[in-house]
Amino acid sequence: MKNIHNRKSWPSRSVFSGKDQTASPTEVSFVDTHVHTRFSDGGATIPQVEEVCRELEIGCLIVDHNEIRGSIKLLDRMKVQTMPSMEVGSREQIDLLMYFRSADEAEIFFRRHVEPYRMKRLYSFLPVSLDYLIEAAAEHEVLISMAHPFGPFWKNIEYGKKRRQVLLRILSQVDCIEVFNGAASMKANRKSQILCQSTGLIPLAGSDSHTVKGIGSVLVGFDQPATSANMYDLINNVKISGIYANGVKKHNFSNTIRIAIQHSKKIVTGKDHSTQAGREITLQRL
Numbered sequence: 001m002k003n004i005h006n007r008k009s010w011p012s013r014s015v016f017s018g019k020d021q022t023a024s025p026t027e028v029s030f031v032d033t034h035v036h037t038r039f040s041d042g043g044a045t046i047p048q049v050e051e052v053c054r055e056l057e058i059g060c061l062i063v064d065h066n067e068i069r070g071s072i073k074l075l076d077r078m079k080v081q082t083m084p085s086m087e088v089g090s091r092e093q094i095d096l097l098m099y100f101r102s103a104d105e106a107e108i109f110f111r112r113h114v115e116p117y118r119m120k121r122l123y124s125f126l127p128v129s130l131d132y133l134i135e136a137a138a139e140h141e142v143l144i145s146m147a148h149p150f151g152p153f154w155k156n157i158e159y160g161k162k163r164r165q166v167l168l169r170i171l172s173q174v175d176c177i178e179v180f181n182g183a184a185s186m187k188a189n190r191k192s193q194i195l196c197q198s199t200g201l202i203p204l205a206g207s208d209s210h211t212v213k214g215i216g217s218v219l220v221g222f223d224q225p226a227t228s229a230n231m232y233d234l235i236n237n238v239k240i241s242g243i244y245a246n247g248v249k250k251h252n253f254s255n256t257i258r259i260a261i262q263h264s265k266k267i268v269t270g271k272d273h274s275t276q277a278g279r280e281i282t283l284q285r286l
């Protein structure tokens with residue numbers, strides 16, 4: 001696996017056909033697989049995500065906490081190469097990144113297994129077990145990635161014996177490991193890479209950006225053109241050429257502040273961007 005590369009060395013590639021802002025994007029080679037928007041605790045709107053992706057010539061997977069609407073909105077607008085995705089948190093406070101083959105699969109899963117359990121004052125976690133979520137996901141075409149396995153505090157696989165046992169057991173039931181997370185330390189990311197190599201799981205990476213500026217600071221490179229139609233298969237068949245990161249550190253402070261403010265607001269008031277943003281789009285696929 002290649003490691004950290006400077007974005008300046010990335011090949012120049014035209015992502016959009018012509019100057020028409022509404023034109024469907026052509027294929028991309030690089031995708032940020034972990035971005036949060038105002039549909040959960042992030043700061044970016046969907047048009048802002050599109051603008052950044054257009055500028056950087058990348059694809060983007062929106063993984064809002066227990067929320068699929070922003071991701072499907074990005075897919076439906078067809079300006080950025082993407083696929084339906086979500087970050088789902090379990091009762092044990094373990095985050096799983098879920099990448100769905102289709103919007104229909106994503107909506108069915110969301111309606112049955114996520115929406116009924118969402119909590120008014122918490123973004124990240126559902127009061128259901130990790131086993132329940134993994135079993136439910138098995139009924140759908142979904143790639144599951146273990147997010148930031150060595151993240152801070154309770155997000156760390158080494159945070160207590162019980163947690164370690166749960167996570168090690170779950171490793172045999174997931175497809176991918178996030179080997180580079182833009183919000184995690186270099187040490188944590190190195191440990192994730194070693195864990196991934198020892199398990200043979202598929203390596204993924206993403207900025208975990210909660211701000212507009214951080215989008216695209218960590219990317220998965222594909223060894224063939226990626227589109228919304230083939231991205232699921234490219235990951236599933238490990239058509240990955242490398243993991244790329246640039247400018248991560250300078251975004252981390254604003255990222256952390258953003259998360260702290262937004263989660264505090266949610267705990268105190270029960271209100272958030274997603275309450276507002278959710279009114280803009282209704283899931284109507286079923």
Ligand SMILES: [Fe+2]
Pocket residue numbers: 034036087208
């Ligand atoms: Fe995240």
